[in-house]
Amino acid sequence: MKKMSIIGVCLVSLLWVTPAHAQFKWGLEGGVNLSKVNVTGDGHLFSSSNRTGWFVGPKVQVTMPIIGLGLDASILYSQKYMKLESNGEASSNKSMPYIEIPINLRYNYGFSSLAGVYVATGPQYSWYVGSRNLIFSGESIGSLERSTFSWNVGAGVNLLSHFQLGVTYNIALGETGQLDGVRDAIKTFNVRNNTWQVRLAYLF
Numbered sequence: 001m002k003k004m005s006i007i008g009v010c011l012v013s014l015l016w017v018t019p020a021h022a023q024f025k026w027g028l029e030g031g032v033n034l035s036k037v038n039v040t041g042d043g044h045l046f047s048s049s050n051r052t053g054w055f056v057g058p059k060v061q062v063t064m065p066i067i068g069l070g071l072d073a074s075i076l077y078s079q080k081y082m083k084l085e086s087n088g089e090a091s092s093n094k095s096m097p098y099i100e101i102p103i104n105l106r107y108n109y110g111f112s113s114l115a116g117v118y119v120a121t122g123p124q125y126s127w128y129v130g131s132r133n134l135i136f137s138g139e140s141i142g143s144l145e146r147s148t149f150s151w152n153v154g155a156g157v158n159l160l161s162h163f164q165l166g167v168t169y170n171i172a173l174g175e176t177g178q179l180d181g182v183r184d185a186i187k188t189f190n191v192r193n194n195t196w197q198v199r200l201a202y203l204f
Helices: 003-016
Strands: 023-040 051-063 069-074 075-087 090-109 115-128 133-136 139-144 147-159 163-172 175-179 190-203
Touching: 023 075, 051 090, 051 190, 075 133, 075 190, 090 133, 090 147, 115 163, 147 190
Parallel strands: none
Antiparallel strands: 023 051, 023 190, 051 069, 051 075, 069 090, 075 090, 090 115, 115 147, 133 139, 139 175, 147 163, 163 190, 175 190
């Protein structure tokens, strides 16, 4: 409930900064995910490696002229992957599709009408739309959360009044999933997935 409240506040804020003189743009955004899963409480039973995925979806942006502050929001289909390895003896790959809604506060600084830079930060709410079951060596070992909450920190460049190229680090603020009863272990292992993103957007 708290997660949805934060998203609601951000959406209200997005409407609040849209007076008649604000600059409104919309467009399409896509890019690459580089995800790394961290498993805590496992006593080094499991390890993971970086996995590359992708994302794409529509984007809107509202900017207050002169001061450069604004908000942007996207609805993205994001494909991530997870690879778990156990003592180098076996591994398991998991496809992880999400619908993601990032909402960021932005500050834009323009060097000229053709180029500028921006920094952005804000919350992201993600809905998992795939199979939640985690399988390792043919055995069910846990499940993924249906929804997750995270925080974005990013920076990039604005080019030719239409293009944006940036890098974002998405920090998981809760567990992505859990591993239960692995190899007769008593502990429950928490799975957390942080992601680097390289993104390219075209705004009309």
